[in-house]
Amino acid sequence: MIIGVPREVKSDENRVSITPAGVHEFVKSRHEVIIEKGAGLGSGILDAEYESEGARLKRSAGEIYKNAEMIIKVKEPQQQEIEMLHQGQILCTFLHLAPDKHLTAGLLDKGIIGIAYETIEVDGKLVCLEPMSEIAGKISSLMGAYYLSSAHGGKGILAGGVAGVHSANFLVLGGGTAGINAAKVAAGLGAKVAVMDIDLERMRYLEDVLPKNCETIMSNKINIEFEIARADVIIGTVLIPGAKTPKLVTREMLGVMKQGTVIVDVSIDQGGCAETSRPTTHSNPVYDVGGVIHYCVTNMPAAYPRSSTFALTNATLPFALEIAGSGWKKAALRSSAIAMGVNIAEGRVVYQHVAEAHALPYVPIEEVLRI
């Protein structure tokens, strides 16, 4: 199979979807890898490193999209990339279709096979999302502490406090992968941390592994209303896999928050868990709604591309190799993880939450694989 790796074009995106070790594995399995010149530079990977493992470099994204049977990317395709995709092409990347009708319609129209990293699931674990959630979770507490400074419009409270003075209150909504990492970093900074989830088993685990300055609280409307009023930083990491994020923090609730409270909505890539959240970029990461600072960057790990590229590709490479080796249909028949990753195929939505989000007909993947 011809595998194409374009340079990422989303704002401030410096990750790349393959490392030289990945090229080595594809070439060893007799696949051809074409990479856009300079695709790895943002992650500190030189063209020559790819070439020495057998990749062929191309001058433009156009050449990659035209020739590749499978495109491997990091972030969801931007408009100019949607236009270059063609019928039957396999696209492996983070897709985040549920909150984006335009993208969903564009990809359906193109008749591609859209395999979303964020819904590839092994034993209930989102194994390709996990490394990015670890990184975004860790970054989220650092950003929360940073924007809490009065220089950035925050309350002017130091996360860890100081002798004789209270530390800051961090509230983490969702105690999954991003949530536990946010809690660990916030706790390490010395903040008082509350983690809210709806999964009791998960909260038992969090109580066991998190340090003493963390506690868990059942997530429900009444508890959220109470907790957000006393929080200095609120970190949103709630997820229902493949679906639009539930809006746990309403516009009305902003009224009970004090001026200078910071919301870091990590879950913004799936739509965000605050009603007032809208996507932002690393170049322009925050905005203010009624004195509450919102940080809603959709590609947080892009700020640390060297770590993120290697963490992501460690998780995605085995699936990409399997798809390249067997073709997407056989790979999905053999591997339920890959089958769960397929969100759209040949003009049909085969992932239920995506179909529901856009009121589109849902075709179970099994039906597409049988044909």
Ligand SMILES: NC(=O)c1ccc[n+]([C@@H]2O[C@H](COP(=O)([O-])OP(=O)(O)OC[C@H]3O[C@@H](n4cnc5c(N)ncnc54)[C@H](O)[C@@H]3O)[C@@H](O)[C@H]2O)c1
């Ligand atoms: N912005 C970024 O750059 C970036 C990067 C990586 C991940 N993410 C996003 O972060 C989010 C979290 O990802 P994750 O891997 O940690 O997910 P996860 O599945 O590991 O965790 C989600 C948690 O939310 C909990 N939850 C569900 N409904 C809830 C509710 N009503 N109240 C409280 N908790 C609830 C679940 O029980 C689970 O523990 C996702 O939207 C993911 O796409 C964003």
